[in-house]
Amino acid sequence: MMYTKMSSQWLLWTFGAFLLALTVDAQLSTTFYSSSCRNLTARVDEIIRGHIRRDRTLAPSLLRLHFHDCFVRGCDASVLLNSPRGAQGEKDAIGNKDSLRGFEIIDDVKTKIEAMCPGVVSCADLLALSARDSMRAFGNITWSVPLGRRDGTVTSASEANSDLPPPFGTFSSLSAIFRRKGLTVKDMVILSGACLFLREALY
Numbered sequence: 209m210m211y212t213k214m215s216s217q218w219l220l221w222t223f224g225a226f227l228l229a230l231t232v233d234a235q236l237s238t239t240f241y242s243s244s245c246r247n248l249t250a251r252v253d254e255i256i257r258g259h260i261r262r263d264r265t266l267a268p269s270l271l272r273l274h275f276h277d278c279f280v281r282g283c284d285a286s287v288l289l290n291s292p293r294g295a296q297g298e299k300d301a302i303g304n305k306d307s308l309r310g311f312e313i314i315d316d317v318k319t320k321i322e323a324m325c326p327g328v329v330s331c332a333d334l335l336a337l338s339a340r341d342s343m344r345a346f347g348n349i350t351w352s353v354p355l356g357r358r359d360g361t362v363t364s365a366s367e368a369n370s371d372l373p374p375p376f377g378t379f380s381s382l383s384a385i386f387r388r389k390g391l392t393v394k395d396m397v398i399l400s401g402a403c404l405f406l407r408e409a410l411y
């Protein structure tokens with residue numbers, strides 16, 4: 209049991225560091241909304257905490273939603289877009305269809321933050337904060353989230369199919385996919401393990 213708890217915490221802590229490496233940008237800043245939406249981070253944390261209290265299985269799902277968003281066109285919330293009429297979007301990609309969940313949680317966060325700070329905070333930032341706060345609520349694991357992302361408007365299943373690690377990829381094809389995002393084999397093992405481990409631990 210102890211082993212289980214420590215492993216999951218270690219995985220998640222390290223996972224956070226990698227997401228940070230993946231998303232960090234010179235223009236992003238943890239204080240991006242400090243004057244335009246003062247109480248943003250406290251409010252998102254409170255909303256997410258409420259959801260995780262009701263359903264702990266949402267924590268790995270929100271983490272995975274953020275991870276899959278970042279792998280396609282960067283962390284721009286494109287994973288949240290519905291598929292365009294007559295076309296397939298990221299939601300229809302092999303690694304996403306019927307396995308991504310937590311969309312309604314992000315909708316809830318967005319609705320509540322819009323009520324507080326209309327038209328200020330991007331969905332991409334809310335997704336990044338929600339993933340972090342779900343881990344904080346789940347296991348008191350946290351990392352810092354630089355803010356200021358812009359939301360994307362393009363979503364494509366074919367792009368997601370080529371960018372996301374496929375469920376049955378070989379070691380070498382998977383390592384190449386992570387390398388393309390600036391991530392090492394160690395990062396890959398930890399990223400994959402964090403989502404899988406949590407799912408195993410929960411279901």
Ligand SMILES: *[C@@H]1O[C@H](CO)[C@@H](O)[C@H](O)[C@H]1NC(C)=O
Binds near residue numbers: 251254
């Ligand atoms: C900020 O949000 C938290 C969580 O919702 C709340 O407890 C606190 O009172 C809020 N602070 C202000 C200044 O609105």
Ligand SMILES: *[C@@H]1O[C@H](CO)[C@@H](O)[C@H](O)[C@H]1NC(C)=O
Binds near residue numbers: 348
């Ligand atoms: C959460 O982690 C922080 C930093 O490691 C620690 O100070 C705090 O006591 C922890 N809180 C809980 C509820 O475990």
